[in-house]
Amino acid sequence: MTIEPDEVAALIEENLPDAVARVTTPRVHEDEDEDAHFAAWVVSPVFEGESLVDQHQRVYDAVGDHMTQSVHALEIKTYTPEAYAEHGDGSLDEALREAGLLPVDEA
Secondary structure: OOOOHHHHHHHHHOOHHHOEEEEOOOOOOOOOOOOEEEEEEEEOOOOOOOOHHHHHHHHHHHHHHHHHHHOOOOEEEEHHHHHHHOOOOOOOOHHHHOOOOOOOOOO
């Protein structure tokens, strides 16, 4: 069973409150039977006050049974909206603004 990065991101966003996710494949797969390796950047206010382990567990739970069926490895970076505004790479800024999780830049 194969799964695409966009499908993994959709699972995270559907199953984790107020989440915005970006998922990529950091590793090139040599053949179609090779296990799927993904990297996920996830921003959600539900991470506030949680340990990094608990944040990552929430992401694993959001992906659900796919973690044992179609996702072999998931490298995760989690942020609260405030932490992402300070430490994120900016690639999720537009999606976070659309979701109301980052303030709109004032000009």
